[in-house]
Amino acid sequence: MKLSDIAQVIRTKNAGPRRLTLDIMFGSDADYRRVAQSPALGAANIGRLYRVPAEQVTIIPYPVGRAIKIVMARAMMAGDPGDVDVYGAQQHAPLLGIEI
Amino acid sequence: MSASGRVLAELAHRQRPIRLLGASGQLGYGIPARSFGAGLERRPDLIGCDMGSIDIGPTYLGKGEMATSPEATRRDLRRVLRAARDLDVPLVIGSAGSAGAAPHLDATLDLLREIGRTDGRRFRMATMRADIPRGALLDAIGSGHVTSFDGMPDLTREEVTEAANIVGQMGMGPFRRALAADVDVIVAGRACDTAIFASLPALLGFPIGLAMHMAKIIECGSLCCVPGGRDPILATLDADGFVLESMNPDRRATPTSVAAHSLYEQSDPFTMHEPDGTLDLTHAHYEAVDDRRTRVSGAAWRDTTSPTLKLEGARKIGERAVLLCGSADPRFIAQCKDLLPKVAEVVRDLVCEDLPMDYTLRFRVYGIDGVRMVAPDDEPSPGEVFIMAECIAPTRERASEVVRSCKQFLLHHGYPGRLSTAGNVAFPFTPPEVSLGPAYRFNIYHLLRVDDPDALFPVEIEDV
Numbered sequence: 001m002k003l004s005d006i007a008q009v010i011r012t013k014n015a016g017p018r019r020l021t022l023d024i025m026f027g028s029d030a031d032y033r034r035v036a037q038s039p040a041l042g043a044a045n046i047g048r049l050y051r052v053p054a055e056q057v058t059i060i061p062y063p064v065g066r067a068i069k070i071v072m073a074r075a076m077m078a079g080d081p082g083d084v085d086v087y088g089a090q091q092h093a094p095l096l097g098i099e100i
Numbered sequence: 101m102s103a104s105g106r107v108l109a110e111l112a113h114r115q116r117p118i119r120l121l122g123a124s125g126q127l128g129y130g131i132p133a134r135s136f137g138a139g140l141e142r143r144p145d146l147i148g149c150d151m152g153s154i155d156i157g158p159t160y161l162g163k164g165e166m167a168t169s170p171e172a173t174r175r176d177l178r179r180v181l182r183a184a185r186d187l188d189v190p191l192v193i194g195s196a197g198s199a200g201a202a203p204h205l206d207a208t209l210d211l212l213r214e215i216g217r218t219d220g221r222r223f224r225m226a227t228m229r230a231d232i233p234r235g236a237l238l239d240a241i242g243s244g245h246v247t248s249f250d251g252m253p254d255l256t257r258e259e260v261t262e263a264a265n266i267v268g269q270m271g272m273g274p275f276r277r278a279l280a281a282d283v284d285v286i287v288a289g290r291a292c293d294t295a296i297f298a299s300l301p302a303l304l305g306f307p308i309g310l311a312m313h314m315a316k317i318i319e320c321g322s323l324c325c326v327p328g329g330r331d332p333i334l335a336t337l338d339a340d341g342f343v344l345e346s347m348n349p350d351r352r353a354t355p356t357s358v359a360a361h362s363l364y365e366q367s368d369p370f371t372m373h374e375p376d377g378t379l380d381l382t383h384a385h386y387e388a389v390d391d392r393r394t395r396v397s398g399a400a401w402r403d404t405t406s407p408t409l410k411l412e413g414a415r416k417i418g419e420r421a422v423l424l425c426g427s428a429d430p431r432f433i434a435q436c437k438d439l440l441p442k443v444a445e446v447v448r449d450l451v452c453e454d455l456p457m458d459y460t461l462r463f464r465v466y467g468i469d470g471v472r473m474v475a476p477d478d479e480p481s482p483g484e485v486f487i488m489a490e491c492i493a494p495t496r497e498r499a500s501e502v503v504r505s506c507k508q509f510l511l512h513h514g515y516p517g518r519l520s521t522a523g524n525v526a527f528p529f530t531p532p533e534v535s536l537g538p539a540y541r542f543n544i545y546h547l548l549r550v551d552d553p554d555a556l557f558p559v560e561i562e563d564v
Contacts, residue, residue: 014155015367017542018250023363051474062369064386065360071367073251075473079157080541081417081492082462086157090471 003040003098006031010095014088015071017078021088022046022070022095032066040098046070049094102224104190104300105282107145111304117338118306119144120297121347122318123183125330127151127176127193128168135322135331135347140183142334142347147184148296149176150319152195152204154412154542155365162264162414162540164203170211177208178215181285185221190279192286192296199412200230200290201265208287216564223285226278227560230267230289232411234260236556237548245549246411252545259543263413266544270409271375274557275299281561288557290412292374293319301337309401312379314342316372317361317396324361325351325392341397343389353394355386375410375553377403407553413544418459420539421499423489423507424532425525431517432524433481436465440487443513447505459493459502487525492539503533 004010009025024041026032035041047054052072060069079086101109111118121144124131128151160167168176184191197204209227216223237260240246246255260266267290275295278286280303288295297315302308314335317324322331324344331348344353362369362381372379378401385398427433440463448457467485469475489506493499511523518524550556 013365015365016250017154017157017545018252019367021363021365021367023360025360025363049474058367060368060370062359062363064384065363065369066356067360067363069363069367069369077252077542077545078155079159081460081490081539084464084469084471084473087155091473093472094474 001100002096003035003100004096006035006100010092012088012091014074014078018074020072020074020091022092023067024095025065025067027066029063029066032063035100036061036068038100040100041068045098102282103184103188103284104279107189107300108279108303111145117336118301118304120300120314120318120335120337121147122297122321122333122335123147123180124149124176124332125320125323126153126168127180128166128173128198129330130172131176131179132331132348136179136183138347139332139334140187143187144189144334146190146192146297146300147180148192148319149180150195150293150296151193151208152198152200152290156198158414158540158542160204161199161201161267161412162416163538164201164265166204166207167198174211174215177211178219181212181215181221182219185223185284190284190286190300192275192299194288194291194293194296196287196289199265199267200288201267202229202231202289203265205229205287205289212285212287213564223564224283225285225287225562225564226281226283227562228270228274228278228288228557230270230291230557232266232268232548232556234266237266237411240548247547247549249547250545255544255546259413259415262415263544264415264540266411266413268409268411268548268556269375270557271295271553272299272302273376273554274559276303277554278559279303281559283561294374297335306337307339307401308377309379309399310337310342310397312374312401313381313384313396313399316379317344317358320361320364322346322348322351323364324358325353326357327351328357341395343393343395345393352392355388355394358394358396359384359386375404375407377401407550409548409550409553409556411544411546411548412542414540415543416538417541418492418494418539419496419499420536421491421493421496421503422534422536423503423510424534425507425510425527426484426486427525428484429520429524430481430483431519432515433485435515436485436487437468439513439515440465443506443510446509446513447502450505451502459491459498461502461506462490464488464490496535500533500535507533
């Protein structure tokens, strides 16, 4: 089952101009637990998908919001020359096809 | 007596919950009239608006211009000013004019004075500038009071000198002083969003953790609801918690949707650092009051022992021009990642014949990797692509010269297997070269340790 089949929200945005945060939100506690436990949402796999060393990926489970937050440094500061996404709002595509 | 004096006196005298209306996140893009009217019917004790952010990129801070259009900004300011004056409650605006530096704040104040004149409204207005004097900042670097975070390089004296505008995010102190000075309207330069809404409750002795948590949510309007949106939101705060209710009846603040709002644009949903202290949401509790209102409790607050301000600054890096075109030739598209650097070399040989290489020229190919920071190599070629060539050069003329040369040589560039020898690209209009004005980048994003943050943000009062 793909993450896009089970998650209610899959989004990215800047958290300050130097960090990118990915939020994945679920419609039920069961869905949340199932994905939160999956290694597919671990730092190693996320680091591989986003070409960032695993040590630089922070995974924060947020059960009260039925969500998983992932944080990593942006390759370049928001708005720097060569930036492709000033707000960081369209970087979630690599997450959609993750197999759970 | 002015609005803030009246509200402070009333709430100090009668212990009751305080009502705060989050009228708009990013003021200046329009406030839905019906839900705003519903908010006013609830007789809030304060109307607050967040008017700026660093999230919008460096150009507005660098250039000294607002992100919002003058007309929409004027309309929004008139709406909230009228409402606040009719109810005789304080109007509090933070991060004025999109980026909160002097030009942004002054433009906002001019609009408010103009509205006062044309509407025949008189009011007492407090203003707090957020600009950090260069001299003070250079001294602070010298004494080791400026630190980097989030991997930003250390702040140099040169960057301070070159920054077009430098602001510090003020906390609650300046707002508390403004409220206590008995005014009708408070307009601050760059400020923490929380200070806009937490300062009045803090002044009245409400628990600061609850006030801060409430402020963090309502500064975004009804984004914490499902479905989320920009409608105004009402918070009712008492000594043990606060209730959230969107003023649009179709939006529901549910325990999960409100809890999830702590994720929005934050790198940590549990701990948030403010200039005045730290907000701890580890034990925050969200409970449904009914199917569209939620009560929140449990936030904790720790005062800081070492006040720290977040500094923001932007510097000009050149003038920007772009070339806009597309291709529908499969062979060109298949090879474009190899072709475009070659076109850039041809352009360089032409425009640098008697001038140095004083510009950058980048290509973005939408349809392949124009949007994604990380794009796979193995996707099937699209039928069409949009190509934007972007030049940043020391002058407008130089940037324009580069993209014009680029256009001609991209159009006629020969490559292996080429069939479409009449031209490689399609222009949506001509001229397809567009000058976009000055380009900026953030060059200051650092922490300033200060003994007395309030001294940096004096309150000025005028009668409009």
